Amino acid sequence: MLYLVVGDDVICPFEWILANCPPFLPSGMFIVLLGLFLIGWHKYRQPFHRFVDLTEIGFDQITGSESYKTEHRKRDAINRINRSRIPGRLPPAFPNGWFVILESTDLSKTGVKEVTVLGLNLVAWRGGSGRVYIADAYCPHLGAHLGVGGKVHGECIKCPFHGWSFDGSDGHLAHVPYSESIPEGAKLWMYDATERNGFIYFWYHAEGDQPTWMPPIYSEIHSGQWRLCGISQVLVGCHVQDIIENGFDAGHLSAVHHDLTIWSGTRWEFFKLSWRLAEVSLGTLGESHVANMKCYLRMSLFGKFFTLPATTVTFTQTGPGLLYIVFNMGFGRIIIFGTVTPLEPLCQKTLAAVYTDSPLLKLLAGGLILSVQANQYKRDVTIWNRKTHLKNPILVKEERALKQFRQWFSQFYSKNSQTTYFNKNGSSNPLAF
Ligand code: FES
Ligand SMILES: [Fe+2]
Numbered sequence: 006m007l008y009l010v011v012g013d014d015v016i017c018p019f020e021w022i023l024a025n026c027p028p029f030l031p032s033g034m035f036i037v038l039l040g041l042f043l044i045g046w047h048k049y050r051q052p053f054h055r056f057v058d059l060t061e062i063g064f065d066q067i068t069g070s071e072s073y074k075t076e077h078r079k080r081d082a083i084n085r086i087n088r089s090r091i092p093g094r095l096p097p098a099f100p101n102g103w104f105v106i107l108e109s110t111d112l113s114k115t116g117v118k119e120v121t122v123l124g125l126n127l128v129a130w131r132g133g134s135g136r137v138y139i140a141d142a143y144c145p146h147l148g149a150h151l152g153v154g155g156k157v158h159g160e161c162i163k164c165p166f167h168g169w170s171f172d173g174s175d176g177h178l179a180h181v182p183y184s185e186s187i188p189e190g191a192k193l194w195m196y197d198a199t200e201r202n203g204f205i206y207f208w209y210h211a212e213g214d215q216p217t218w219m220p221p222i223y224s225e226i227h228s229g230q231w232r233l234c235g236i237s238q239v240l241v242g243c244h245v246q247d248i249i250e251n252g253f254d255a256g257h258l259s260a261v262h263h264d265l266t267i268w269s270g271t272r273w274e275f276f277k278l279s280w281r282l283a284e285v286s287l288g289t290l291g292e293s294h295v296a297n298m299k300c301y302l303r304m305s306l307f308g309k310f311f312t313l314p315a316t317t318v319t320f321t322q323t324g325p326g327l328l329y330i331v332f333n334m335g336f337g338r339i340i341i342f343g344t345v346t347p348l349e350p351l352c353q354k355t356l357a358a359v360y361t362d363s364p365l366l367k368l369l370a371g372g373l374i375l376s377v378q379a380n381q382y383k384r385d386v387t388i389w390n391r392k393t394h395l396k397n398p399i400l401v402k403e404e405r406a407l408k409q410f411r412q413w414f415s416q417f418y419s420k421n422s423q424t425t426y427f428n429k430n431g432s433s434n435p436l437a438f
Contacts, residue, residue: 053235053375059083059242059352062383063390087242087351090393095244097424098350099123099209100417102294102324103220105344105356107205108236112137117162119152122346122354123209127196128152130173132160138173139207141194145178151193162193202226202342203233203358211421218294220327223342231340231360235375239382241353243389245325246414248345248353251385252320252328253298253410255282256403261388266380267373277305283317285406287413296322296413298406302332325417337363341378357382 064083106120112131119142120127126142128151142150144164154165161170161179169191170180176193197208197215201222208216225231241248251257258280265273283299298320303312321329328343340360345353359378400407 055235055237055375055379057237057239057383057386059240059390062239063387086391090391094396094424095350095394096246097211097418097422098245099211099347099422100245100325100414101210101212101214101419101422102326102417103199103206103208103216103218104326104346105204106139106207106346109200109203109205112205115157117152117155117157119150120207122207122348124347124349125209126150126152127207128155128162129198129205129207130155130157130162132157132173134160136160136173137198137200137205138162139196139198139205140171140173140176141196144169144171145191145193204344211419211423214419218292218324221323221329223329223340225362226340226342226358226360231362234359234361237357237359237375237379237382239355239386240348241355241386241389242351243353243392244351244394245345245347245353246411247389247392247394248355249322249325249328249414250407250410251389252322252330253285253296253406254404255280255298255300255406258300261384262381265377267377275307277308279303279305280318282406285409287409288416293416294324296410325414334363337361339363339374 060079060083064079064086104122106122106127107118107129112118112129114131114135115133117128117130120129120139127139128142129137129139131137138160140151140162142152144151144166146164146167146169149164149166151162151164151171156163156165158170160173162173163170168182169178171177171193172179173195176195178187178191178193181187199206199208199220201220203226206220210216259278262280263278265276265278267273279302281301281303283301285296285298287296288294289297300318300320301312302316302318303310304316305311316335317333319331319333323329326345328341328345330341330343332339332341338361340362342358342360344356346356348354357378359375361374398407
């Protein structure tokens, strides 16, 4: 039984409720109202999750007409548009680096998941020790998919087809249920995996090289000190480089993100945002895989400029797949941990986890803060889903950071990073989804 401590007294919570019930309310109704309030408050404080599919943003003009009413026809129309917008050779589809593939909560103890990223079919499992393993999904015996019916025993994964077990430590075949012999070379191809900040990461390298750097640990996220407002996942139809390059494209900030949208559709035109680039550093401080950009953000209400104390926004890109944005608002911070994980050459899974350390913002619903972020992001996705990738864009001198960015990003491609060629009809490698 739960008891309340009020001053020197220890009392039963029901007694407390009955004693404190307002005189104009019957005590039963008071308990119901209190219960509803507590349920509502609990819901209000929960992180908000949203998922947006590839076809949902940027295709209104095509799909608005009567002739594209059904889902099937809509996808056909979008596929036709996609095939015609990116003819020619693109940069390699899959850069080398760490990529987020799952949230930690997706994989319970001894849980198994199939994962399809960077054109690979993978299986992820959590051993009895809590450690996460990532391997090629196909059993080297007769090719069963280990992520479909595979079971975890200790640190091993057991194939659903004939019950062979593979040890996650290095992928070796540990047990064949009906034979004493262990065939030489029977081994599961393992990938480097790590888990931090509440996410599971996988290392991809076209040459099969070992990791040369690790994803950063953000102690405030890792420890749960910052409140998670929510996670937004959006599938985007463009080349991976276009999304990351956007983080260093200061010129687009004032053009695309110049006002607020709180709820979908309604722009708060009276509340203007204006951005100024302060500095860009690419691969400095001995960490060639890290790039930083800092901007100042000014806000105006009905045309009058005001700046909240020390409103700076810093972008830190770590490798090709991890972005960390901090909005320092003076009275607190909003932090966006963003990830990009290529699924196919022109299909990227993007994720934004939004946190805050501000006591004021912590009082707001996570859904509200996430909604502001999601509406700004939607503006970017509307452009990405329809843009083409230009190998030689025409830039002005103020955009020299973009040129430097492309040079910096090229470090994530290596000899065997495969380029993708799309012909005008898309026949060699259709962009269909
Ligand atoms: S296919 Fe996996 S044990 Fe036979
Ligand atoms: Fe943007």
